[in-house]
Amino acid sequence: MQKDTLIGSVALLIIIIAVIGYTMFRSVPSKTPVTTPVASVLPADGEYVEHATYYDIVTNYATSTPLTEPANSAAIALMKNFVGDTITQFKTDGNFDNLSAEDITMMGYDQGRKQTLDIKYLISISASSISYIYTIYTDTLGAHGNMFFRTFTFDARSGAPLALTDLFIPGSNYLDKLSQISRAALPTVIGEGSDDNYIKGGTTPEEGNFKNFFFGNKEFIVLFPPYQVAPYAAGPQTLRIPLSSLSSILKTEYR
Numbered sequence: 001m002q003k004d005t006l007i008g009s010v011a012l013l014i015i016i017i018a019v020i021g022y023t024m025f026r027s028v029p030s031k032t033p034v035t036t037p038v039a040s041v042l043p044a045d046g047e048y049v050e051h052a053t054y055y056d057i058v059t060n061y062a063t064s065t066p067l068t069e070p071a072n073s074a075a076i077a078l079m080k081n082f083v084g085d086t087i088t089q090f091k092t093d094g095n096f097d098n099l100s101a102e103d104i105t106m107m108g109y110d111q112g113r114k115q116t117l118d119i120k121y122l123i124s125i126s127a128s129s130i131s132y133i134y135t136i137y138t139d140t141l142g143a144h145g146n147m148f149f150r151t152f153t154f155d156a157r158s159g160a161p162l163a164l165t166d167l168f169i170p171g172s173n174y175l176d177k178l179s180q181i182s183r184a185a186l187p188t189v190i191g192e193g194s195d196d197n198y199i200k201g202g203t204t205p206e207e208g209n210f211k212n213f214f215f216g217n218k219e220f221i222v223l224f225p226p227y228q229v230a231p232y233a234a235g236p237q238t239l240r241i242p243l244s245s246l247s248s249i250l251k252t253e254y255r
Contacts, residue, residue: 042084054096054109059083059119062132066125071159078161079132079152083119086136090117094140107141115140124214124221128254129162130154131214133223147236148225149212155253164207172249175205181241182210182222186229193234202229215254218243 042048046063050056061083065075094115095103104110116139124131131153139145153162160166168174182203187194202224203209212223224230224237247255 042080042087048083048087052096054099054104054107055091055094055115055117057087057090057117059087059117060121061119061134062121062123065132065154066130066156067154067159071154075132075152075154075159075161079121079134082134082150082152086119087117090115090138113141116145124216125156126215126217127156129156129215133212133214144232146226146232149223149236151212151214151223153214157253164210164213167251167254168246168249169251174246174249175207175210177246177249178210178222178241179203179205181245182229182239185239185241186237189237189239190230190234193231195230198227198231199229215243216240220246220250 042061044063046061048057048059061076061079063076065072067075099107099109107113116137118137119134121132121134124133131151134150134152135147136150137145137147154160155162155166164174183199186199186203187196190199209228210222212225214221220241220243222239222241224239226232226234226236229237243250243255
């Protein structure tokens with residue numbers, strides 16, 4: 001397997017550029033809509049595109065990985081289910097099949113407005129892991145669209161999906177360490193507009209605050225969506241932690 005290969009440096013730049021461009025995203029290739037429930041009918045080619053009267057959906061998911069079987073199939077199924085569930089939730093929240101005339105007018109659907117769901121992914125490969133980084137953008141016709149991340153990281157040897165707790169030595173208080181590092185580094189990462197209250201609120205030593213992670217070239221990378229550690233105007237944030245800063249608490253295989 002290729003060692004210390006990072007599609008993260010370029011990949012993360014692409015993510016940030018994509019987020020800025022998402023709010024302008026409307027032109028997408030046409031494909032015959034499929035019927036719900038989505039989770040059971042996502043196509044095998046990884047692309048799902050649906051243009052309906054009140055919404056547009058464009059998504060992709062990985063259909064192959066460098067993992068060996070059966071880990072490869074399990075990883076694909078995990079990501080496919082995530083995309084399918086996200087589409088289903090988007091449609092449920094939009095209540096598109098039960099809109100009243102008042103709803104249609106209030107939301108501006110009668111003026112051609114549509115809600116949007118867009119899901120893209122990138123890949124990052126290190127010596128110890130393979131990660132799939134999904135960026136999910138939604139526009140539900142509020143003041144602005146929003147986005148969030150979902151990362152899937154797999155052990156390069158066993159193919160097992162990795163949660164944050166799987167990476168660190170038991171009893172190492174890794175959440176406290178990640179919280180401390182984040183609070184020290186994020187003001188510089190965010191730059192102008194940095195807010196200590198936002199940073200502290202989004203970096204408390206809880207698993208959920210650091211769940212969107214992957215390994216880069218001698219780096220442990222954490223993604224924060226808008227609002228988690230900075231105001232919306234500051235956009236999403238990417239924290240790159242040198243593995244050397246975590247070497248005392250990371251398991252040997254991930255150092």
